[in-house]
Amino acid sequence: MEGVPTQTTPPQTRAERFGDALTSWATKLPKSLRFITPEFVGFAVLGTFTFAIDMAILAALKAWTEWPLPVDVAIGYLCAFGLNYVLNRTVNFKSHAPVGGQMLKFTAITLGDLAFTTIVTTWLNWLGVPFPIARVGAACCVGLFTYVGARFWVFRKEPVQD
Known part of the structure; x- marks a missing residue:
């Protein structure tokens, strides 16, 4: 129909596409491992990355x-958790909610x-x-x-309202 607005999904950002590429394999896991969601995989990968940053900063400060x-x-x-927040918000959980409450x-x-x-x-x-x-033990x-x-x-994720 002409003149009737249609609802479309906004195009994914580069960060969201990267997140999908990073975690898409999780949907292909065997049934016994289906409890491992793409969001959990993304969180684990990003957490490991930011933990490495954390450890690098810690080592530099100790030295x-x-x-x-x-x-x-x-x-x-x-420092690492600030980076972790930004990456999880944009890459993993793909949140578009207001930043203030989430922060x-x-x-x-x-x-x-x-x-x-x-x-x-x-x-x-x-x-x-x-x-x-000791730091790795605490992180676990x-x-x-x-x-x-x-x-x-x-x-x-907030429920979609009609």
């Missing part, structure tokens, strides 16, 4: 500063994760575990919590 370990861990973690929710998760990560990393290091291994503990918070609270 070039005399700051206490908790300060180094906090700085690396906050506040993500900040709440990040602060909880940061406190836990700093305490566990420092405690393990105090027990004699080398700090990179918070990864699933962070995904659940991001998927079901921060980047929650």
Whole structure:
């Protein structure tokens, strides 16, 4: 019909296309592994990437500063989580919701994760575990919590209204 507006889906951004390419193989997993969603795969890949950034910053701070370990861990973690938020919002969860509310929710998760990560990393290091291994151990503990918070609270898909 002429003159009647049609609803179309906006074209995907470059980041969204990259996210699809990154995670498309997850839909081809065997039935026993179908609980592994493309969003979980994307979160894991992006989390691994930003964790590497976190570790690089941590190593640089340990090598070039005399700051206490908790300060180094906090700085690396906050830098990596800022990057993680942007990548997950644009590449993985493809969110177009207002940034403000999401950023506040993500900040709440990040602060909880940061406190836990700093305490566990420092405690393990105090027990004699080398700090990179201690940091990896702490990251394993918070990864699933962070995904659940991001998927079901921060980047929650709102139901489509008619």
